[in-house]
Amino acid sequence: MIKILFLEDEPNILEVTTEYMKMQGYEVTCVNNGQDALEILKNEDFNLAILDIMVPKVNGLEVLEYINKSKRNMATIMLTALGDEQTQLKAFNLKTDDYVIKPFSPLLLLKRIEAVLRRSLTEGKFDNDDTEFYIDDNTYQAYYKSESLNLTLSEFLLLQTLMKEPNRVFNREQLIMRIFNEDYISNDRIIDAHVKNLRKKLPHNYIKTVIGVGYQFNKEDI
Known part of the structure; x- marks a missing residue:
């Protein structure tokens, strides 16, 4: 699962945006000040950091500078009300991948997140297995090391269903409903x-059989 660090001190923005990201299957860690962000970054790796600039204790540009020096494999997006040219240039000089000015559309931010992660993967900015293997809801395909796994539509919908709720065990009837809706009547x-x-197409055996119940997406035992 893709891990995102979200630095934001406005409670409404933090809550709403986090919910949108979690709905897309991202694992989100939230902090409301730059000092906490730095402490977390010293002990944990993320695929992406989304950083507000005007936050307490340590500002977002200082956090970005730390990432640029110590976490070069991490993609970054600045999310801020500061739209002046000087601040934007400073952020891009510190190698941020994107710069989003408030107010913003959460749906468009999700698209920017997808684009940044896809670009980072293609450029080799990070190469851990969580990001080498991913699904793209727009193309209805799964990718490993930037190569399509050539899934059928049913295979993609099955994988998508399992990946979006990795801790849930689905029985066969539930999976049929997710893939075929009510139009399919056959042996489950x-x-x-x-x-x-x-399983033949996936890079690892991510799909776990839960005997007597059904199937679950699981990367922890790989």
Whole structure:
């Protein structure tokens, strides 16, 4: 799962934006001041940091500078009300990947996040397995090391369903409803066939069989 550090001190923006990101399947760690962000960064790795600039204790540009020096594999997006040219130039000189000015659309921010993560992956900015393997809801495909796994639509929808709720165990009937809605009437063992074919295409055996129940997406045991 892609991990995002979100530095923001405005409670409403923090709550709403975090909810949007979690709905897309991202794991989000929230902080409301720069000092806490630095402490977390010293002990934990993230795929992306979204940073407000005007926050207490240590400002977002200082956090960005730390990331640029110590966490070069981490992508960054500045999310701030400061739209002046000088501040933007300073942020880009510190190698931020994008700069979003408040007020902003959460949906457009999600698209910017997707673009930054995709670009970072292509450029090799980070190469851990969580980001080498990902799904793209726009193309209905899964990718590993920038190569499409050539999934069928049913295989993609099955994988998407499992990945979006990795801690949940789905039974076969639930998966059929997610993939085919109410239009499909057949033996629920069709899911077993799709899982078998999907496992052949995935880089690792991410799909765990829960005996007597169904299937679950699990990367922890890889």
